């Protein structure tokens with residue numbers, strides 16, 4: 001309705017500004033605690049030398065995520081929404097005024113922890129990335145078709161805990177495939193498992209980012 | 212605004228109907244996959260003989276939760292919201308028309324998986340119960356002050372996994388205490404741990420329910 005249309009007008013301005021500055025922008029959407037900040041911490045630490053990152057961290061309250069990420073990146077802005085259940089294009093517009101976009105290759109917008117509302121709000125991003133974790137249960141893709149449809153990339157994290165939880169990986173993959181055959185699904189973890197030499201399992205994500 | 216005011220009028224009608232029928236109604240709010248349905252499954256199975264339960268299961272899509280709960284309870288209604296991020300009083304009003312309220316002691320409304328939007332929508336319940344799980348990380352109470360304020364009872368589930376995750380229990384308890392000194396916090400699990408003779412850790416929750 002009216003709110004959405006106004007949002008989309010501002011999103012279009014953001015999108016133009018991002019294109020002008022040559023910044024690839026990701027809207028990262030996932031449930032509370034699915035591991036968004038943890039993946040970003042590892043990404044900034046490991047790829048911070050080959051790509052220049054900026055981050056917008058969205059939360060109702062606290063600056064905990066912004067502080068965690070600021071340890072590894074000097075272009076971080078924390079947005080607090082109060083009781084707003086999703087970031088909107090105007091909040092993003094205000095926040096990027098505090099960044100030097102020309103100096104960035106990639107801007108990651110960590111949306112408020114919420115699998116639903118952020119899907120409907122364009123922020124001006126190039127792609128939406130949807131994130132799930134094995135501890136949430138294997139039915140979450142089926143339960144959130146809107147996000148699976150809208151995402152170019154889907155991440156399934158905390159794969160290190162697979163042996164400790166009831167999670168039917170075949171069923172989850174099938175749900176994703178039938179909802180969005182075009183989406184890429186990457187199974188990752190920031191924590192170690194014996195069969196991962198690197199200590200974590202983030203290379204598929206790093207490869208996708210760099211391409 | 213207008214939507215909220217209309218919702219509250221219908222919520223008041225629901226509340227009167229619940230009181231009339233002598234049903235204790237809980238609005239259960241928690242993130243996707245925090246374990247709401249699992250706790251309800253165990254509750255229906257273990258207390259179904261001493262208390263008469265009804266359940267409303269709210270999800271964007273699928274009837275998976277409703278089907279899981281219908282195995283243990285014959286008064287279950289599944290509500291699908293489409294892309295609605297919270298149950299509203301009108302959806303509850305429609306759903307209870309399909310229940311025999313007079314035959315119930317307790318009605319549990321499992322809200323859509325979302326820690327934010329359901330907080331603002333009165334459904335006519337007696338109490339809101341907020342639920343977190345250790346796999347989400349220990350900052351979730353601090354990040355969702357609205358829910359912690361509004362809840363009479365807070366549940367922290369998946370306590371069986373505490374040894375496998377980074378979770379500062381002292382810090383989490385402190386956050387809850389400072390946000391809402393009046394709230395009760397119960398630490399529970401539906402899965403076994405060696406030091407729990409019963410095979411799970413739900414007795415604090417069962418005791419609270421029965422009182």
Ligand SMILES: Nc1nc2c(ncn2[C@@H]2O[C@H](COP(=O)(O)OP(=O)(O)OP(=O)(O)O)[C@@H](O)[C@H]2O)c(=O)[nH]1
Nearest residue numbers: 032033034035036037038113158189190191347348
């Ligand atoms: N075992 C394991 N735990 C993880 C992994 N990723 C994150 N965690 C844990 O999951 C919890 C939540 O991680 P965060 O990165 O804060 O999650 P988030 O999605 O940013 O949370 P919000 O921003 O509050 O929605 C923390 O306790 C992390 O240590 C993983 O790959 N494996």
Ligand SMILES: Nc1nc2c(ncn2[C@@H]2O[C@H](COP(=O)(O)OP(=O)(O)OP(=O)(O)O)[C@@H](O)[C@H]2O)c(=O)[nH]1
Nearest residue numbers: 136137243244245246247248249324369400401402
């Ligand atoms: N280890 C462990 N796993 C649990 C526990 N409770 C639930 N789970 C697992 O967590 C996942 C999600 O459980 P659900 O009960 O479906 O969670 P939910 O909150 O109802 O999810 P939505 O209704 O989709 O928001 C499932 O894989 C469960 O097996 C617990 O106490 N311990």
Ligand SMILES: [Mg+2]
Nearest residue numbers: 036037065110
């Ligand atoms: Mg985060």
Ligand SMILES: [Mg+2]
Nearest residue numbers: 247248276321
């Ligand atoms: Mg459920």
Ligand SMILES: [Zn+2]
Nearest residue numbers: 085086117296
């Ligand atoms: Zn919303």
Ligand SMILES: [Zn+2]
Nearest residue numbers: 085117296328
């Ligand atoms: Zn909402």
